[in-house]
Amino acid sequence: MTRTxxxxxxxYAFLSVFALFSLFPLYFMIVSSTNTSQDVLGSRLLPGxxxxxxxxxxxxxxDLGSAMWYSAVNAVxxxxxxxxxxxxxxxxxxxxHSKGKDVLMAVLLLAMMIPFAATMIPLFRLFASAGMVNSTFAVILPAISTPFLILLFRQASRNFPHEILEAARLDGLSELAIFARIYIPTMRSTYAAAAVITFMTAWNNFLWPKVILLDNAYQTMPMLISNLSAGYVTNYGVLMLAVLLASLPTMIIFLVLQRSFAAGMTGAIK
Structure with missing residues (x-):
């Protein structure tokens, strides 16, 4: 082996140690889902x-199937x-681009500093007055426009070649056709990064669905896990199995799109 x-x-040794620390919670979750509650409390590290x-x-x-279905519908x-x-x-x-849009973007970024707890009650009263309590739309609508994703696409659009836009306009393409046929395919890595972030956030969302979905028949996986741990006696083996099942979709999405996610977060355009 050379000196280099x-x-x-x-x-490599330093990174390996921290990789083991990072993977241990996942390993413990998988192992615990195969053990009894007493084994989990006893920190058993071998599969059962x-x-x-x-x-x-x-x-x-x-109702595991219903919870997975509602989580999937809301997240997708x-x-x-x-x-x-x-x-x-x-x-x-x-x-x-214009100076007015810069001011509006600054206002949107300031909105990121407002905690959701401060807007939750007015938001609930708004949806309640519209008769949208216990509906999928009430879960989805507050999350379809976020300052972070707008900023992500805006920053990525700065690397978008404007010469292509001018050429497309000279060829007679409408602005909508330019967006659909040129912009979207060119920015696919940014879309992949945004999709991973949004799907994970929507799938793991607990507080707002818990507030707006008053009927347990519409519960999502985070709500199901919360209900499993809310009793007088908690079966930790069952709880860890539910956590594992709830984690699988987000892990699969990330593993499938991890390369595009990394490229999209760095602003790469292909």
């Missing part, structure tokens, strides 16, 4: 044989709507 490679060994029993107890205690619908709305906004802020 030997110099890299401490760095209680996975089927935990799954049977889970589907007996809660929120992601698609947010990508469309925020990309159009970010495109408009940068491509049709």
């Amino acid at each position: 490679k030997w110099r890299k060994v401490p760095g 044989g209680n996975l089927i029993a935990n799954f049977q107890a889970l589907i007996g205690a809660a 619908a929120t992601t698609l709507a947010a990508l469309l709305v925020c990309s159009i906004a970010g495109y408009g802020f940068e491509i049709y």
Whole structure:
């Protein structure tokens, strides 16, 4: 081994140790889902044989299929709507740039500093007056336009070649056709990054669905997990299995789109 490679060994060792620390919670979650509640409380680190029993107890205690379905519907619908709305906004802020839009963007960024708890009660009263309590639309609508995603698309649009826009306009394409046929395919890495962030946020969203969905028949996976841990006696093996099942969709989405996510967060355009 050359001297240069030997110099890299401490760095790789350091990263390996922190990688193990990062992966340990995932490992413990998977192992705990196969053990009894007593084994989980005893911090057993080896797989057990209680996975089927935990799954049977889970589907007996809660409507797992319904919770997964409502979580998926909310997350997918929120992601698609947010990508469309925020990309159009970010495109408009940068491509049709003006000082007034800079002021409006500054106001949107200031809105990021307002905690959701401060707007939750007025938001609930608004949806209640519109008769939208216990509806999927009430869960989706507040999340389809976020300052962060608008800023992400605006910053990525700064690298978008304006010469293509001018050429497309000379060829007679409308602004809508330019956006749909040129901008969206060119910015696919940014869309992938935004999709990962939005899907994870929507899937893991707990507070707002808990407030607006008053009927447990519409509960999502975070609400189901909360209900499992709210009893007098908590079966931690069942709870960890529910957490594992709730984590799988977000892990799959991230693993599938991780390269595009990294490129999109760095502002790369392909």
